[in-house]
Amino acid sequence: MTKRAFNFNAGPAALPLGVLQQAQQEFVDFAGAGMSIMEMSHRSAIYEQVNNDAQALLRELFGIPNNYKVLFLQGGASTQFAMIPMNLLKPDQTASFVMTGSWADKAIKEAKLFGQTSIVASSEADKFNRIPDLSGIELPSNAAYLHVTSNETIEGTQYAAYPETGDVTLIADMSSDILSRPVDVSKFGLIYAGAQKNLGPSGVTIVIVREDLVAQSPKSIPTMLRYDTHISNNSLYNTPPSFSVYLVGLMLKWLKERGGVSATEQYNRDKTKLIYDTIDQSGGFYRGFADPASRSLMNITFRIQTEELESLFVKESEKQGFIGLKGHRSVGGLRASTYNAVPLESCKALAEFMQDFQKRNG
Template sequence: MTKRAYNFNAGPAALPLEVLQKAQEELVEYQGIGMSIMEISHRSSQYEQLNAETQSLLKELFAIPDGYKVLFMQGGASTQFAAIPMNFLKAGQVGGYVHTGSWADKALKEAKLFGETKIVASSEADKFTRIPDVSQLALDPGTAYLHITSNETIEGAQYQQYPDTGSVPLIGDMSSDILCRPVDVSKFAMIYAGAQKNLGPSGVTVVILREDMLQDTPKNIPTMLRYETHVKNNSLYNTPPVYSVYMVNLVLKWIRDNGGLTAMEKRNREKTSLIYKAIDQSGGFYRGVVDPGSRSIMNITFRLKDDELEKQFIKESEQHGFVGLKGHRSVGGLRASTYNAVPYEACKALAEFMVDFQKRNG
């Protein structure tokens, strides 16, 4: 094998090498059945077993309590932005949203199409460089749910603690930081995540839904957008994204075999500290975008003194085998996405490159 790139893409993102090698091994024939997992019927016993095992693995790793369903859906987090208010925002109620950046904004805009919404906390005045204080939120009695984006992939801000919403259901978009650390799932009525960051390839969206959320949901929602449809059919109502679920299965086993979420968090903090140290000790040559108290351990955003130097940084980094360090087009700058599968060695190499780049251009 030729040398693998240092992959810091924001999504689709790095997958564990061991997972890719296992998938390669089983690509043509899956577990002795004479065909690929991509060729089998989703009604077959083999796929039903894979579906159930993947649900069970996620429940085990994420310590999901009883009373929750694990669903495998399609359409990415963007479809969930609409499905959530369609299912849970009833007439006379308000959908509560914490506005922390680009993805929170997208979720909010979709909800406005279906009912009344309210921004209950925002960091927009600070250009989304921090997570607002949500420790003392005062939610109206008519709040249908509170929606948060646990990690803003574009801006690079991440919740350090989650709000206590009392009787108001808490819904979390965890697309870019699910399984990077342990989470008390019981705080949430629903968690959802597009797979293409920490779970596997794009094509499947994981939904973790508390069963009581299905009470009295509207019956005039299109079939595929009703959570009840997928719960009743165990995510097998229509043809699922079989290969993506298979890959999620392999990734979950990789996390389990590498110490689970406690080990993942330790490793993630060690990795990102290398890069944050290069930023903080640069004497201002590099500037971290996010307030230190809200920094993400998944998406590190930083700037240089001007656009030209940032372009030079990107060009030279690519020559050294680094991929995906250009910031999102909506905000510019630089970004290193350090998801679970990004190895420590890649982060160490980036930190060393940053120090060397500063020496040559400082």
């Protein structure tokens, strides 16, 4: 292959070429078994090793303490919106949320199906263009947990720091920025993320959970929706998304070879600076949507002076090999998703295209 697309899709998203090529080489005959990993039993020693190695690498790279379990589940982050209150929200408690945009809203709506909820901070008045100030946050006395969405892919905002919650469990949906920067996992009771943005393909969801929270899930909920089911079976209670887990393992190896999470964060900052600088130095031709203090390293959202120019931008960019730059249908505008596997060269090419487009249309 001589040319790959400049892939800025929001998810499923770009994967490293080297990872794809290794998967291609091993696709028909994995580990000398004479069959693909997609053909073999998830009870086999070969697959159990793949499962365990991916868990171990995730623990190493993310600094996950020993009293946390790593799960590979199905159903996407959207299923976690329901599993969390089903497992952790007791009848006399309240699930608390920070309302930051589209994905936080989905999590709140699901939690309302199972119990009381409260929104303790919101940026809705500012059209979700920022992360609200949480320095003086007050939680209900009966709060079961506080849920945050670490990065809003649609609005392009990201937490710079996480709130202190005292004895109240902090839970984070990190679907769009997990392993893009170092995080103190011990601050959280539970972290979850769909893999299809930073950690691999669609089909597998990572859950990192403190053992004491889910040592015994309520017996009143279905077996497949209980965390203790998956913990006691090492994520192998039922047939897992084996090929997706395998690719997550390859992605984790790729991240380790590139210097780990700290090196990845610096690389991401270098990438996104190219595009944010182009926006900020355009004299108003491009306008960033997110407040500068809340700008995401994963999803860069911006507008141009007219919708006609935005449509032309998308049309011309696609002819030049750029994919996924149209903003989400709910907010419009433009968006470049710059996840871990998006190379610096793609961001440089986009910045150059943006500068050229301004010269021709400004």
